[in-house]
Amino acid sequence: MTTEQEHGSPEVGLWSGDIGTLHEQSRRALLEILKGPYLSGRQRPQLWAALIADERAVRSQLHNLFLELVIDRVDEFAFARKVRTTEIDVPSALRTERLTFLDTAMLLVLRQLLLAAPGERRVIVGQDEVYARLAVYRDGDEGAYLRNLNGAWGRMRDKFRVVHALGDNRAEISPVVKFIIEEEQVHALADVYRRVAGADDAETGATSITDETVAP
Structure with missing residues (x-):
């Protein structure tokens, strides 16, 4: 044998x-x-x-x-x-995660903060800084808005792992956040979000963390 x-x-x-x-x-x-x-x-x-x-x-x-x-x-x-190809019809093997309005807005903010620090080995931000950048979308009940915001931050940290907690409400942004949303989506979403205030529980299209996603 x-x-x-x-x-x-x-x-x-x-x-x-x-x-x-x-x-x-x-x-x-x-x-x-x-x-x-x-x-x-x-x-x-x-x-x-x-x-x-x-x-x-x-x-x-x-x-x-x-x-x-x-x-x-x-x-x-x-x-x-x-796999990205036009040669065959490619089935999807990855699950998708449906993101809330604030999930997507927070991802865009984190991506912007990461890209604003080129060459930096680590990009560290305060949770309050991220929240402040999202304040334009605050509408309606303040308590509900804060719960939704905290929920989005928790998902970024625990589920999608695009921020790593460092204590004192500070976190390091993972470079993988660059791949969560595709480049062409970024421009389209940014235009929409510039026109929108509130709608804290509206949903965006499904985006997979592992298919650019995330990825991905």
Whole structure:
């Protein structure tokens, strides 16, 4: 019987009957990317190293699911998004997250703050600063507006992971926020939001954190 080992390739079976072709850490990196919203090299250095070492094999696995791998080597994060091609009708393998009006407005503000600090290794903002920039959309019941605002901030921090809490109501903006909303969407949304005040629970179109999303 001929085995991979006899051909000179290392065996990667992790359990009896395992026919996977990736090493354990590369599988964990792939799983982290599929779970979303992204894999951070700063937070998961071992998985990041495995991803870079096995990049071609991970890309192959994702292509089997009609997904492509996006890697930012400078800021060290990676995510999967639907393959972009006109050659075939590509099915969607990623779930989408429907964003509230304030979710989208907050993402635009965070993106603007990040891009306003080119070359900075870390961009840190105060929660109050972000809230102040969204004050133009305040309308109706003040308590309801604040609850919605706090809810949006919590989703940015805990669900989408585009801000990382540092204490004292300050947070670091993740560079992945650049990919949450596509460039062409940014201009269209910015025009709309300039004309809108309030509508704090209106919904935007669905945007996937992992399909540019997020990503993505």
